[in-house]
Amino acid sequence: MSFIALEAATQSYIADRRKRVDAFVAEYFSWKATLLRLRETFLRDAFKHLFNFVFAIPALAARKLGSWLEKLGWDALAKRLLDLPLSLKPTAEKRIEALVAKELLGVASPQEQTHAYAQAIYADEKLRALWPLHPALRRLASAEHFFDRLSWPMKELVNARWTIFQALSSALLLLAARMVFGEVAFDVYAIGNKVAQSHAKDDKSSSFFLGKRAGSVFYDIFPPDPSPSEVFVSIALLIVGLGVFSVVLSAVLEPLQRVGGVQRRQLHKLLDQLEDGLMSGIRKDALSLGLVGLAVAPEMPMPDPSTGPVFGETTTPITAPTDVPQKERWLSRATDDMTLRMRHLEARFGRRRIVITVSVALVLFGWLAFVISDRLRYDPYREVRSLIVDRAFTTALSRLDDLGKVKGYQQHSDYWFWRGHALIGTGAWDASAEAHKAAIKRNALHRDNDVLVSDLIEATAHGSSKAKSVLIGEIGPPAIGRLVDRSTEEAKIDRWAVVDAVEKLGGKDELDYEDVAEIDLEVATTCVEKKKTVQAVAERKIVGAAPLLKALEGQADLKCLQEALKNALAAIGTK
Numbered sequence: 001m002s003f004i005a006l007e008a009a010t011q012s013y014i015a016d017r018r019k020r021v022d023a024f025v026a027e028y029f030s031w032k033a034t035l036l037r038l039r040e041t042f043l044r045d046a047f048k049h050l051f052n053f054v055f056a057i058p059a060l061a062a063r064k065l066g067s068w069l070e071k072l073g074w075d076a077l078a079k080r081l082l083d084l085p086l087s088l089k090p091t092a093e094k095r096i097e098a099l100v101a102k103e104l105l106g107v108a109s110p111q112e113q114t115h116a117y118a119q120a121i122y123a124d125e126k127l128r129a130l131w132p133l134h135p136a137l138r139r140l141a142s143a144e145h146f147f148d149r150l151s152w153p154m155k156e157l158v159n160a161r162w163t164i165f166q167a168l169s170s171a172l173l174l175l176a177a178r179m180v181f182g183e184v185a186f187d188v189y190a191i192g193n194k195v196a197q198s199h200a201k202d203d204k205s206s207s208f209f210l211g212k213r214a215g216s217v218f219y220d221i222f223p224p225d226p227s228p229s230e231v232f233v234s235i236a237l238l239i240v241g242l243g244v245f246s247v248v249l250s251a252v253l254e255p256l257q258r259v260g261g262v263q264r265r266q267l268h269k270l271l272d273q274l275e276d277g278l279m280s281g282i283r284k285d286a287l288s289l290g291l292v293g294l295a296v297a298p299e300m301p302m303p304d305p306s307t308g309p310v311f312g313e314t315t316t317p318i319t320a321p322t323d324v325p326q327k328e329r330w331l332s333r334a335t336d337d338m339t340l341r342m343r344h345l346e347a348r349f350g351r352r353r354i355v356i357t358v359s360v361a362l363v364l365f366g367w368l369a370f371v372i373s374d375r376l377r378y379d380p381y382r383e384v385r386s387l388i389v390d391r392a393f394t395t396a397l398s399r400l401d402d403l404g405k406v407k408g409y410q411q412h413s414d415y416w417f418w419r420g421h422a423l424i425g426t427g428a429w430d431a432s433a434e435a436h437k438a439a440i441k442r443n444a445l446h447r448d449n450d451v452l453v454s455d456l457i458e459a460t461a462h463g464s465s466k467a468k469s470v471l472i473g474e475i476g477p478p479a480i481g482r483l484v485d486r487s488t489e490e491a492k493i494d495r496w497a498v499v500d501a502v503e504k505l506g507g508k509d510e511l512d513y514e515d516v517a518e519i520d521l522e523v524a525t526t527c528v529e530k531k532k533t534v535q536a537v538a539e540r541k542i543v544g545a546a547p548l549l550k551a552l553e554g555q556a557d558l559k560c561l562q563e564a565l566k567n568a569l570a571a572i573g574t575k
Contacts, residue, residue, distance in 0.1 A: 005124050006140065006282045013120035014275045017105060021267050024104045028096070029258040038251040041091040045250075048088035050243035092250065093161070097154060101147075104267065105274075110147045117146050117278075140281055149277035153270045160266055164257070165250055172249065195234040380409070384418050393425030413443035417452060424455045429464035437470045453479055457486055460501055461493040468501045480507035487516050492529075495520045496536045514544035521548055531561040538568035546572055 027033065066079075102108045106116025118141045122128045127137065139145055257263055380403055387396035400419050403409045410416075420435030432455055440446045453475055459467030460483075471479050480502055487498045495516060502511055520533045530552065537545045549565055552558055 005127050006121065006137075007279060009121045009124055009127065010117075010275065010278045010282065012123075013117050014271055014278075016120070017116075017271055018268065020104055021264055021271075024099075025258055025263045025267070028099050028103070029254050029263050031255045034251050034254040037092050037095060038247070041095070042247055045090045045092055045247045046240075046243045048090050049246040050239060051088050090247075090250065092247075093158065097158070100154070100157070100267070100270070101150070105150070107143055107146055107150075110144045112143045115143050115146065117141070118143070145281065146278075149281060150274055152277065153273035156273060157266055157270050160269075164262070165253060168249070168253060195238065199230060199234070381414055381418050384422070388418070388422055388425065391425060393422045396422040397426070411442065413439045413446060415439075416442065417446060417449070421451060421455055424458060427462075429459035429462050430466045433459050433464055433467035433470050437466075437474060440470075440474050447475055447478075453482065457482055457498070461486055461495070461498050463494040463497055465497075468497060471501055472504050477505055477507070480505050480510060483507070484510050487511065488519055490519055490523060492523050492525075496532070499536075513540060513542040517542055517545040518548055521552075527558050527560040530558060531564050534561055534564045534568050538564070538571040541572050543572050 069075075108115070121137075121141045254263075384396045384399050387393075387399065397419065400415065400422065403415060416435045416439035420432045420439060423429075423432035423435060436446070436452050436456060439452065446452050453471075456467045456471045456475065457479065460471060471483075483498050483502045483505070484507060486493075487495055487502065499511060499513075499516060502508065517533060517537050520536075521530055524530045524533060534549060534552075537549065546569065549568055552561065553565055554562075
């Protein structure tokens, strides 16, 4: 029986391949070969590991959905979903698979017409004589059939290698998380936040007014909050580091596993599974292989064992069953259409460009989603803002008092900013200035906050010496323009406190003292208020204000400032 000869040829082929395993492992899993693969594939594999790490959750969700579709009986759709390329296979693994197929099994590709298994079959004279008679024999000896039987054992080999890599890498990452970061689990997002906090602490400590050591102690007790950008950068760098770590670890593990004989056992298991698969194919066609008396096809030449047979046999395509449910057929057509479109895009732009473009877009989308979620989910001051807009300042302060009772919130710069802004609404000018100063100390970026600067100017205009001190000491010259504008507004304010702040900031040349004096005299409604303006004119010797002062002389309702008028006119040199 020809199928018995085929089984013998298959066993002979597998036995010959087993003899090659040790030499194959020694050559391709040595330190030299592994380091050579690492050098050639490092950048590509680092990117692929990074990509796989970022898309680990979507890939897991797709596998879960595929398993549920399979349980619901939608096998075709489940297979399509599970076959979606949601992860990138490392280039080093692809090369190992190719080496196993070509160098160990003797089959380079499904299109190869001459391969080791076919040569083992046609080494038997009876099988070589039956080759023109039996299409089933030619199919069993084809490289296409061989790769079809190899697909499952190769998948098992890849899964075994990946399981070992995941177990060892997870153990090392947990150990690193424990030793370096003090974490009991390797949560990249938690560790990224911790790294960002550490960086923020070091940055604040280095600029602490009592020195870095005192700052480190202070910020151990009151840790500063990192900005969203610092957290995102820390997480991104950690993920990149994981990609590089994964590539290096996968290379280091190969020679170590060779010492323990891991690859040798895996390859022998692959050969066992391949033998079972080839034997099952032979037994499946046993009846047709046992038939005799088939007509000879004279136009087909006899194969040469030294070069192998000429393969041209094609298989009849399997059509889809017609009793597939309507919904599943619709989903299948949609999936086919999407697959076709993706192939057209790949043919037009190239796979590498598509992957890079999608990766960049996803990174930008991830950054935007992170910022939005950070603002919406972790913003405890949302209600406070709403209350301030509604001018419910006292209620806003009450909400801030509640937040202040929670550990850590009083160390937030935003806590003090919103407290200062709410205090402005209640007229607590000095308290508002102290709160804004605390916000600036915790985050220097608040110096550029227009609302904070406006609050300090408003408090200064109402006579707050603390607000003026904060403006001069923390905000500096950028506030001059707004202070000058405030000094000429037609409102009843402590105008000369604003002028004094401008002068101390070096903006004296930008002031129009005559306009300031004229506006201040116009808005003053009492003799005491006008007297204060007259004294300010005398102190600054504003000569241009002399006509304004003379107009006040002799007025019966301004008796309290007549003496001050004489002194002011004498001070500016006018009688």
